[in-house]
Amino acid sequence: MIKKSVFHSLDLQKLILILIIGCVSSLFLISIFVLNYVIKEQLTENSLAANQRYASKIAFSTDKYFESMLSELRYSAQIVGQDFSNQQVLKAEVTRLKGQSQKFNSITIIDKNAFILEYSPETLHVNQKKQYKTPGITEALKLKKTYISSPYKGLSNNLIVLIAQPIFNRKNEFLGIVTGSIYLNKENLVSELLATTYSYKKSYTYVVDNKNKIIFHPDKARIGDSLKNNTGMQYITSHPTGKIALVNSKGIENLAGFAAIPSVNWVVVSQQPTLELLSQANSIIVKVTLAMLGFYLLLFIFVWKLSYWISSPLNKLAQMASMLTRPNIDQDIKNIDPWYFEALRFRTALLLSSKHFKDEIAELKQHVNTDPLTGLYNRRGMKLFLNELEATNTPFSVLTLDIDHFKAVNDSYGHDQGDHVLKKLASHMKSNFRQHDVCCRVGGEEFIVFVVHEDPKIAYIAAERLRKTVAHSYIDPIGTITVSIGIASWPQDSENIQDVIKLADQKLYQAKNDGRNRIRSTSSD
Numbered sequence: 232m233i234k235k236s237v238f239h240s241l242d243l244q245k246l247i248l249i250l251i252i253g254c255v256s257s258l259f260l261i262s263i264f265v266l267n268y269v270i271k272e273q274l275t276e277n278s279l280a281a282n283q284r285y286a287s288k289i290a291f292s293t294d295k296y297f298e299s300m301l302s303e304l305r306y307s308a309q310i311v312g313q314d315f316s317n318q319q320v321l322k323a324e325v326t327r328l329k330g331q332s333q334k335f336n337s338i339t340i341i342d343k344n345a346f347i348l349e350y351s352p353e354t355l356h357v358n359q360k361k362q363y364k365t366p367g368i369t370e371a372l373k374l375k376k377t378y379i380s381s382p383y384k385g386l387s388n389n390l391i392v393l394i395a396q397p398i399f400n401r402k403n404e405f406l407g408i409v410t411g412s413i414y415l416n417k418e419n420l421v422s423e424l425l426a427t428t429y430s431y432k433k434s435y436t437y438v439v440d441n442k443n444k445i446i447f448h449p450d451k452a453r454i455g456d457s458l459k460n461n462t463g464m465q466y467i468t469s470h471p472t473g474k475i476a477l478v479n480s481k482g483i484e485n486l487a488g489f490a491a492i493p494s495v496n497w498v499v500v501s502q503q504p505t506l507e508l509l510s511q512a513n514s515i516i517v518k519v520t521l522a523m524l525g526f527y528l529l530l531f532i533f534v535w536k537l538s539y540w541i542s543s544p545l546n547k548l549a550q551m552a553s554m555l556t557r558p559n560i561d562q563d564i565k566n567i568d569p570w571y572f573e574a575l576r577f578r579t580a581l582l583l584s585s586k587h588f589k590d591e592i593a594e595l596k597q598h599v600n601t602d603p604l605t606g607l608y609n610r611r612g613m614k615l616f617l618n619e620l621e622a623t624n625t626p627f628s629v630l631t632l633d634i635d636h637f638k639a640v641n642d643s644y645g646h647d648q649g650d651h652v653l654k655k656l657a658s659h660m661k662s663n664f665r666q667h668d669v670c671c672r673v674g675g676e677e678f679i680v681f682v683v684h685e686d687p688k689i690a691y692i693a694a695e696r697l698r699k700t701v702a703h704s705y706i707d708p709i710g711t712i713t714v715s716i717g718i719a720s721w722p723q724d725s726e727n728i729q730d731v732i733k734l735a736d737q738k739l740y741q742a743k744n745d746g747r748n749r750i751r752s753t754s755s756d
Contacts, residue, residue, distance in 0.1 A: 247538035255527055255534075263520055270519075271512045275486060278508055279474035282434055282501040283488025287472055289436060290490035290499040297394075297494040300334050300411060301377060304396040308409045311340060312398045315406045321349040328411075335411035337387070340398075341368060342407040355386055367393030371408050378408075379495045381442050382415055382455045389414040390455050392446060394495075415446065415454045434503040441468065441496045456480070463487060467498055476505065544569045548577050555588050555623055584623065591619050592667065602672040604650060605657035613671040616681060617728055626723070628690030629735040630680040632697075632716040635747040637676035644709055655706050656714070663697040679732070687720040687754045694718060694750050702748060713748035715739055724753050 307328050314320045321340050329338045329351035339350040345362040357363075367380035371393065378395045385391040391412045398406045437448040443458045458464050463477025472490040479485055479502075487502035547567045551560060564582055569575040600612025608616065620627055634640075634656060641649040653676065660670045660680065669681040682690040694716045701714050717738030721731045738751040745751065 247542060248535060251531070251534045251538070255530065259523065259527055262523060263516070266519055267512075267516055270515055271509065274508050274512050275476075275505075278434075278486045278503050279476075279488055281488070282486060282503060283472065283474045283490070285434070286436070286488045286499045286501040287490040289501070290472075290492050293438075293497075293499065294492045294494045296334075297492065300332070300394060301396070301494060303328060303332055303334070304394060304409055304411055305377075308396040308398045311409060312400050312406060315342075315398065315400060318348070324409075325349045325351045328409075332411075335394075336389075336391075336414040336417060337385075337412040339386075339410045339412075340407065341372070341410065343372060343405055345369070345372060348407070357386060365393075367391070367395070368408070368410070371395035371397075371410065375405050379440075381440050381444050382446060385412055385414075387414075390416050392440075416451055434501055436499060436501045438492075438497050438499050439464070439468075443468065446497060467500065477502075544578075548581055552581055552584075552623070555585050555625065561585055588619060588623060591615070605653055605672050607657050607660070607678070608669055608671040610671070610673055613669070613673065613679065613681075616669045620681070620683070620721075621728060625683055626685065626721060628682045628684060628687050628718055628720040629731050630682060630690060630694050630716055630718050631732070631735040631739045632678045632680070632694075632714045633739055633743070634676040635713045635715055635743070637712075640709060640712070648709060652706060652709060652712060655704070656701060656712075659697060659700050659704065663700055664693055668693070679735075687718075687723060687752075690718055690720065691750065691752055691754065694752075698748070698750060715742035715747050716750045717742055718750065718752035718754070720754060 307324050310324050311321055325338050325340060329335065337350065337352065337355055339355075339357075340348045341363070342348055345364050345368055347357045347359055347361075347363055350357050363386065365385060366383045367378075367385070370380065371378040375397045377397070378393075380391075380393040380395075382390050382392055385393065389412075391414055393410055393412055395408045395410045397408055400406055435449050437453070438446040439458055440446055443461070443464050445453050445456050445458065448454050448456075458480055460480045461477060463475045466475055467473070467477075467487075467489045470489075470491075471493075474486075474488045477485055477487055484505040485502040486505055486508060487500055489498055489500045491498050544567055548564065548569075551564050551567070557563075561582060564578060564585065567578060569578045600609055600615060601607060602609045634652065637649065637652070640652055653672070656678070657670070657672065660678065664670060664680060664682065667683055671679045671681070673679050680694075682693055684690055698714055698716060701712060703711070705711055717735045717740070719725075719731045719734035719738060721728055724734050725731050734753055738753060742749045742751040
């Protein structure tokens, strides 16, 4: 029995469509995957690069700005160091520095004992008889060198960053410090510089010091917060510039670029929320996907039409290939228009096969491969016919038949009468089967008939017709005889022809065991 496969029911057009659908679907899915990857990677890289460039730009400008601030404080420290005991000199320098620079929110001159000698503006309301041991002042006096503090609350109760320069006299004796304060929660030139935005997406910029405290931030409530929980700060503070994907202290993923401000040991960080970028990427991907889907739909319609045009002649020729026994089959084949090379070759080959098939059949009928007694084909003729059927993939049924009680005929009437019975049966077989069916005598009273068909029922009908004809025929002087018949079909019952013949033999024996003068078929079980 042929193992049925789902592919056996597919014609060329369906196979082409399945192939194209598979290829196009695979290409579409791969395109979407690659598109998704490339767009997100490209947008991510663009965002990181843009943030790094912007952070570097801001860091460079801020560094120059702070170098100028430090230079101004250094100059003031030199001036007051020459005449530190002169209150008028101190007052004049504080006033000059505050009025000229506009970089600091407040200016103070503090002696080495933490007493504020002069200050500006007057709104500070400083008690000059009091020691001020704020974190910034205490650390600056202790270090006796250029110092920039972390954020802390200063004299005016503002959150400040203190920038201090030491004051030395001509003998290089430490006298105190001159300081400039930047109020982090108020507008100043530094905050205006760092708050400058650029137009790439929704990025924002902030600044942290060397202790991971926020110095500047668009959200002023965040100023002074610690970023110890920010996953990227260790990397950021250990590199002069770069880009990194990080999770901020609020657990939000960001794409960040950063650059250090060497003069103050701060870091400028410019970042964009990853979710915002991915949302933009998804929007692009959806638009491109819809455009691609429309293109592939048009492509499918075109291929569907083209596949029908290509497969139509081949499909018709393939149908003709299984009908070579039909009358006028050659004319039907010639009526098919093969518009391309392969179809033309197929049609030519099919016409040659049809001619060869007919020639072989004619040759078989006139060949010496016949039984001399009955005129039926012998085993050699049967083999040639089977080879032709198998080569052309033509379905057929095998009928094995045997004369019931033939040995008794030979014993009772002799072999001459037995030969007469065999000839009579051969005559009935020729008259009851079609011209293109093949009747064979394979030994003694054993016969085989090959019935070419498209439906196994045709073979059963022909076998029943023969059985009745034989049973109702009188043979003088013997009387009537009967036959038992077994039927099996190729390729329905097996792909192996010899196995089909064996199945027919088994059905013949079953017919005999069931009482003789009857038919047993695999298709009726």
